[in-house]
Amino acid sequence: MNPFLLDSELPADPNSAEAQQNAYTLGPIQAGPACCEPTPLISVEALSLSYAGKPALSDISLDIYQGCITALIGPSGCGKTSFLSALNRLTDLIPGCRVSGRIHYKSRDIHATGQDVQGLRRDIGMIFQKPTPFPLSIRRNIELPLREHGMRHAADLEQRVQQVLQDVGLWAEVKDRLDAPAQALSGGQQQRLCIARALALQPKVLLMDEPCSALDPLSSGVVEDLIQSLRGRYTVVIVTHNLAQARRIANYAGFFWVGEQAGCLVEFGRCRQIFETPRHELTAAYVNGARG
Amino acid sequence: MTLSPRNTLSLSRADRQLAAVLRLCALLAVVVVLLILLFLFGESWPILSHVPVWRFLSDDSWHPGQALYDMSPMLTATVLSSAGALLLAVPLGIASALFSSYYASPGLAAVYRRLIELLAGIPSVVYGFWGLTTLAPLLGQWHPPGVSLLSATLVLALMVLPTVALTAEAALLAVPQHYYRCAAALGLSRWSSLVGVVLPAARTGIIAGALLAAARAIGETMAVLMVAGNVVQMPHSLFDSVRTLTANIALEMAYAMGDHRAALFVSGLALMVLVLALVGLADAYKGQAAHD
Numbered sequence: 001m002n003p004f005l006l007d008s009e010l011p012a013d014p015n016s017a018e019a020q021q022n023a024y025t026l027g028p029i030q031a032g033p034a035c036c037e038p039t040p041l042i043s044v045e046a047l048s049l050s051y052a053g054k055p056a057l058s059d060i061s062l063d064i065y066q067g068c069i070t071a072l073i074g075p076s077g078c079g080k081t082s083f084l085s086a087l088n089r090l091t092d093l094i095p096g097c098r099v100s101g102r103i104h105y106k107s108r109d110i111h112a113t114g115q116d117v118q119g120l121r122r123d124i125g126m127i128f129q130k131p132t133p134f135p136l137s138i139r140r141n142i143e144l145p146l147r148e149h150g151m152r153h154a155a156d157l158e159q160r161v162q163q164v165l166q167d168v169g170l171w172a173e174v175k176d177r178l179d180a181p182a183q184a185l186s187g188g189q190q191q192r193l194c195i196a197r198a199l200a201l202q203p204k205v206l207l208m209d210e211p212c213s214a215l216d217p218l219s220s221g222v223v224e225d226l227i228q229s230l231r232g233r234y235t236v237v238i239v240t241h242n243l244a245q246a247r248r249i250a251n252y253a254g255f256f257w258v259g260e261q262a263g264c265l266v267e268f269g270r271c272r273q274i275f276e277t278p279r280h281e282l283t284a285a286y287v288n289g290a291r292g
Numbered sequence: 293m294t295l296s297p298r299n300t301l302s303l304s305r306a307d308r309q310l311a312a313v314l315r316l317c318a319l320l321a322v323v324v325v326l327l328i329l330l331f332l333f334g335e336s337w338p339i340l341s342h343v344p345v346w347r348f349l350s351d352d353s354w355h356p357g358q359a360l361y362d363m364s365p366m367l368t369a370t371v372l373s374s375a376g377a378l379l380l381a382v383p384l385g386i387a388s389a390l391f392s393s394y395y396a397s398p399g400l401a402a403v404y405r406r407l408i409e410l411l412a413g414i415p416s417v418v419y420g421f422w423g424l425t426t427l428a429p430l431l432g433q434w435h436p437p438g439v440s441l442l443s444a445t446l447v448l449a450l451m452v453l454p455t456v457a458l459t460a461e462a463a464l465l466a467v468p469q470h471y472y473r474c475a476a477a478l479g480l481s482r483w484s485s486l487v488g489v490v491l492p493a494a495r496t497g498i499i500a501g502a503l504l505a506a507a508r509a510i511g512e513t514m515a516v517l518m519v520a521g522n523v524v525q526m527p528h529s530l531f532d533s534v535r536t537l538t539a540n541i542a543l544e545m546a547y548a549m550g551d552h553r554a555a556l557f558v559s560g561l562a563l564m565v566l567v568l569a570l571v572g573l574a575d576a577y578k579g580q581a582a583h584d
């Protein structure tokens with residue numbers, strides 16, 4: 001047996017009723033009713049992406065299921081970050097970046113012209129590999145995006161700040177120094193602050209690009225537990241190079257690989273299936289540590 | 293003891309030689325500044341030895357021939373015109389830097405930057421010419437006499453604008469791109485990302501640039517001499533003619549003798565002290581920002 005097989009959440013038979021039920025409702029925080037059918041929240045169809053004419057992703061199709069944690073794995077440079085950026089249109093910021101194909105979210109195509117990009121990014125938040133608190137106080141870090149989205153009353157702001165800091169387990173550590181500069185926090189605390197800042201906007205989806213890779217194992221563990229606790233309440237898409245971590249926390253997994261010219265999606269499915277019974281030999285080699 | 297690269301790195305021989313040369317250069321700069329101060333002090337001594345310092349601010353008028361040495365109108369003119377110039381140039385300079393680094397297309401930004409650099413290179417006497425032949429008559433039609441505190445302020449503002457714009461742009465470029473991406477990912481508009489995140493991150497550099505511009509405005513002689521009207525009087529409105537300390541030195545040095553000459557050196561000393569106070573302020577601010 002594999003020593004990493006800790007995901008007791010997934011029973012052996014992926015088709016059993018229990019498996020389907022547990023797919024995205026387990027975790028320390030159980031919000032909302034346990035659903036039985038995984039429903040796609042984001043559908044990606046034939047997504048291709050290129051930087052200044054150089055293709056980086058070709059023909060990606062997959063569904064992101066509501067309330068689940070979806071892990072994206074694959075070697076460096078296969079386009080995982082590019083894929084995440086396409087999901088909330090951060091690709092718009094890169095000159096020369098072209099996206100084709102369709103990404104449906106709430107039955108609209110997010111790359112269609114005339115979309116409310118700010119609203120979209122509020123719904124689909126993103127956490128980056130490098131913890132990036134703004135050069136402001138801890139409190140202002142969280143309040144800034146809230147004010148931008150129309151929350152003005154001091155009491156509301158105060159309450160939301162406290163709530164999200166409690167959600168990420170940072171409240172006890174920082175409640176006495178909310179007005180201290182955020183950059184004085186440790187790396188792990190900074191990353192949790194960034195997650196809190198994203199959660200404050202009450203997004204539907206959180207995109208996380210290697211959120212633990214700049215952290216030491218202990219902080220990484222704390223952040224990982226935090227991500228686990230988001231299951232069910234939020235839909236999480238996480239890119240990670242830590243296969244054991246992907247295996248521990250994800251319900252679904254996608255394996256990216258650098259094809260002839262551009263990155264492509266080799267295999268997508270239930271996490272357990274990808275890790276234990278991969279259909280593609282590249283996947284098997286990668287998850288067993290032979291390649292990549 | 294603080295840990296800085298200076299006392300943690302061991303130095304190779306080449307490093308040590310370079311350090312010696314650099315130390316010599318630094319020492320030279322310090323010695324030159326001290327010598328200038330000493331020289332100013334020495335030249336002012338003939339009058340400082342028998343006229344108490346406060347009389348330079350409280351005498352009835354500036355009539356050195358009659359041993360009346362009130363410099364306060366000229367000091368006021370220097371301070372007001374420089375402060376007014378900064379009040380105009382700092383917001384415009386920041387706006388210009390934001391435009392060229394975040395709003396203009398790359399091609400336009402390059403052309404625009406050249407233009408600002410060109411503006412920085414125009415000799416001050418040319419600004420004076422323009423002010424004398426174009427700006428002052430124009431203002432004179434509106435509110436005679438035209439050569440006034442207002443025209444001096446406007447010409448100074450135009451002169452220091454490129455300094456502020458170029459230093460602010462350098463400070464903006466030094467802000468990691470990542471901040472902007474993060475702010476965008478939180479659904480902040482371009483404007484709120486810039487005001488809320490990027491400008492605070494760049495503020496140390498911007499303030500340093502503004503202080504540099506202030507020193508330049510205080511020291512400017514030629515352009516101000518040509519457009520300020522040079523009447524020694526306490527200004528009561530923006531339209532009054534004024535004479536700045538620098539202009540006074542340039543105008544009277546040619547024929548000043550004895551105590552009159554020494555009094556002009558006192559005004560030079562006053563200018564020097566003003567600029568040194570600004571530099572000290574900048575240092576204090578930087579020191580404080582480093583503790584943030």
Ligand SMILES: Nc1ncnc2c1ncn2[C@@H]1O[C@H](COP(=O)(O)OP(=O)(O)OP(=O)(O)O)[C@@H](O)[C@H]1O
Nearest residue numbers: 051056074075076077078079080081082083094263
């Ligand atoms: N801003 C950009 N401009 C041009 N090319 C880019 C840009 N960002 C990424 N690329 C290219 O696109 C490809 C995919 O990059 P991407 O960052 O998405 O990979 P990744 O899977 O996230 O890699 P890693 O695991 O190292 O983070 C790479 O070949 C990279 O060189």
Ligand SMILES: [Mg+2]
Nearest residue numbers: 080081082209
């Ligand atoms: Mg990446």
